[in-house]
Amino acid sequence: MLTLLRCGVAVPALMVSATALAQVDTSASVTPEEQGVVEDEAMTRDIIVTGSSIRGVPPTGSNLIQLGAEDVVNTGSATVQELLANVPQLGTFNQAPRPDQRSNGILSTAPNIRGLGQAQTLVLINGHRLVGTGHLQNIADPSIVPPSILQRVEIVADGASSVYGSDGIAGVVNLITRRDFDGATASFRYGVGDDYNLMNTNAVIGTKWETGGIVASVEYSKTSRLRGTDRDFATNDFRAVGGQDNRSQNTCVPASFRLQNANGAPAGDYIEFGTGNRNVRCDNARFLDLYPRQERLSFFAAGHQDVTPDIELFFDAFHSKTNQDAFRDPVGASGTITRSNPFFPSAQVAPTVNAVTAYYNVPAVTGVPIKDVQAIEVYGGTIGADVTLSTFKWTTYLTGSHSTTDLSEGSFDPRVNSSALAGTTLATALDPFSGRTSDAVKVGLANYEQFFGSRQWLWEINSKIDGPLFNLPGGEVKIALGGVYRKEFYDGKNTLSRIGFEENLGQQIGRRTVYSGFGELFIPIFGDENAMGGFRRLDVSLSARYDNYSDFGSTFNPKVGVNWEPIDGFTLRGSYGTSFHAPALPDLFGPDTRAGYGTGGLTPAGVTPIRTGNIFIAGGNPNLDAEEATTWSLGLDLAPPALPGFKASATYYNINFTGRIAFPESRFFYVLPEFNQFFIDNISCSNGQPYGSGGTGCTSLPIDPQTVFNTIQGLRLQNFPSAVNTAADIPPVYIITILRRANLAVIDTSGIDVDMSYRWNMGSTAMGVQVQANRVLNYDQTAIPGAPKVDQFPFGQAKFRARGSLSAKTGGFTAIANVNFNDKYRSQYVAVTGTTSVQSVETVDAYTTVDLHFGFELGGSGLAKGMEFTLDVDNAFDADPPRIRSGNGIGVGNVLGRVVTVGIRKAF
Secondary structure, three states, X not given: OOOOOOOHHHHHHHHHHEEOOOOOOHHHOOOHHHHOOHHHHHHOOOOEOOOOOOEOOOOOOOOEEEEEHHHHHHOOOOOHHXXXXXXXXXXXXXXXXXXXXXXXXXXXXXOOEXXXXXXXXXXXXXXXXXXXXXXXXXXXXXXXXXXXXEEEEEEEOOXXXXXXXOOOOOEEEEEEEOOOOOEEXXXXXEEEEOOEEEEEEEEEEEEEEOOEEEEEEEEEEEEOOEEHHHOOOOOOEOHHHOEOEOOEOOOOOOOEEEEEOOOOOEEEEEEEOOOOOEOOOEOHHHOOEEEOEEEEEEEEEEEEEEEEOOEEEEEEEEEEEEEEEEEOOOOEEEEEEEOOOOOOOHHHOOOOOXXXXXXXXXXXXXXXXXXXXXXXXXXXXEEEEEEEEOOEEEEEEEEEEXXXXXXXXXXXXXHHHHHHHOOOOOOOOOOOOOOOOOHHHHHHHHOXXXXXXEEEEEEEEEEEEEEEEEEEOOEEEEEEEEEEEEEEEEEEEEEEEOOOOOOOOEEEEEEEEEEEEEEEEEEEEEOOOOOEOOXXXXXXXXXXXXXXXXXXXXXXXXXXXXXXXXXXXXXXXXEEEEEEEOOOHHHHOOOOOEEEEEOOOOOOOOEEOOOOOEEEEEEOOOOOOOEEEEEEEEEEEEOOOOOOOEEEEEEEEEEEEEEEEEOOOHHHOOOOXXXXXXXXXXXXXXXXXXXOOOOOOEEEOOOOXXXXXXXXXXXXXXXXXXXOXXXXXXXXXXXXXXXXXEEEEEXXXXXXXXXXXXXXXXXXXXXXXXXXXXXXXXXXXXXXXXXXXXXXXXXXXXOEEEEEEEEEEXXXXXXXXXXXXXXXXXXXXXXEEOOEEEEEEEEEOOEEEEEEEEEEEOOOOHHHOOEEEEEEEEOOOOOOOOEOOOOOOEOOOOOOOOEEEEEEEEEO
């Protein structure tokens, strides 16, 4: 069983509303050597519960989800992300959490409550803010904390900005580490699956004395990569199920070519070199990594010391380093090859054909696979003091952390590609067809990458005083007041160049200062001393926080929470508040900020001629405002005294999320007038009316060069045909699309969380059963204020997820079975009938997995004392994720399949 919070007078309310993950009462299974003296913590009222600034007070009106140290063992979780994947309210539920190794900037597998986004979920360590990771984001990664050091994880799936400030729109995840530990433990786990393996080892050591204690943990984990060829469900070909054939024609081996028309443009069939086969396609999904190779080493230490009876000093320190890499799907290239190239396919074309367009797989030419490699390092710590002032406690701490993120995306040098295609000798020419390219050309082609790097740091001084103000008949009125001073720094870099060079460099530096003040008031109107019919307990919490940012301004966020217990064992609760997410420094100062030139361009219907020149402007936006949300919830908790061991809770939540930061999508241009602000063009209509407002006979004209020059001045330029120093250097431009980050989307979502559990004894066996579920009632998105609201269920939004658990413990043996269920959902795909293709919606199958955990404690004395063996079988029936007719053919699910892990733990 998960250990519930110990919160003094507020314990009854909290014990009703907190939800646990596992049901086995493991308090008896934890050895005295391993448990140490942590249970001292259960005897104190000085516990800060996530969601509140007042000691001993739970988050009034909000549901609290808790996972304890035993859940790390009982779920077989090697990382915090794997542990959180067991919570239906989080976006990674029933999946193998993995980082996205591409340049969208989301490198961590941070929690995502309610599907609102990782940046909208606040991650804390012991209630302290953590620096972010990523090159185009700054999202705190919980994986830096070794799971073996965790005392518990607390999740408040409700707005939390009135207490913590920025990022708590969807809620907060607080990783609370062991405070005291006396002894040492070590564990080793090794798991295998189909073409996959993992290894995890950790050690915890600590000691406690009368006035203090110290504990430290070190953990090492490693997982292998999983290739697309290892899973037959990975594909780009959906013809057999009525979908489109999305396989590639320019990454195949052997390569292909097409003849050219009189204008030098490719035309006709793709002709495979050597065989002459026509229009051959290859399945790129078979060659990418579905799961990256990862390696992580983490360290965490914490301690505390009483220097006087009224003053306690405390600290924590951490360091984590993660390396991961993934092979990409094959990268294709194309270009004109003439008879002057010694590798021209003259045997397959007529003598009058002097040029063809070649389509080829670049890694097949160079012999170097395209791979993305990333490294993340995070370190930091906290030092502070608790000072007892009569009945009040004053807490002040300084926390700081630093992160480094480096991502190298494999690519090929387009300059070498162009020159080698035009080569005329065996030494200088590129051979797309038969593998005879010289080593010098291969090296030059492969020696290229896109690099993203960031250095981020954060430090914060936080000071707070809290305690009882006075007594009411219902109990003590408590207050908390505090202030925060925080500095944040970001240095981002982006290059597209030869490896190790800083060609085409983009670099941005962002800084900010934040001043905050917050307060909270807890008012027990009815309690044990004045309970009456219908009012056994009634608590009201009022909290508010003011934050002033040096870049975008200030924000004020209040929240009110109510717990009403009309009869013993039955509590009604509700909350209402506002929250915000400050634009991340990479959003304001992204190193990807640039203006790029390209031929062609978006040409709206009814406009001629087809545009032949365009500029896009992308990247950061220093004028961003904060994202904001209004959240409210209603819930009930049951713990009837007549049925000991039974608990149930249900929570209705409602979120209105505005100003979500996103990139404007060009598919809305010329469709929704609200997006007109994101492009510049020059369309003249013969009847004198504006295009889109009655204009006919419309012609696209070049934009005034001075206007173009003024728009792109000061930006990093990419792919312009020549240097741009004045307006006279601007090539003809027919449209400028402004794709920089902007405050755009509005999301309205609501749903219901349910948790029911029952624990009982069957003879000498402790039994437990639990069901947790999340049902999304609506998830609507508006692309931009003023635009129509669009239901997201046909676009992949899940409606229902649930987890059921059955557990038993007798003597030293523990057995737990978990059933994880993702309901069917709908997804967009292209349906093909004959030669007709239409956008359609498919229903994706539901996905169910079963996870098993077995533990056996040897007991006794000597070497066997404190030793436990574990066996975990994740996805015991090897269920494949559901098939979809888009992307790589993989729906929401676990690509790893069945993984069997054995482990040994030893307490000393």
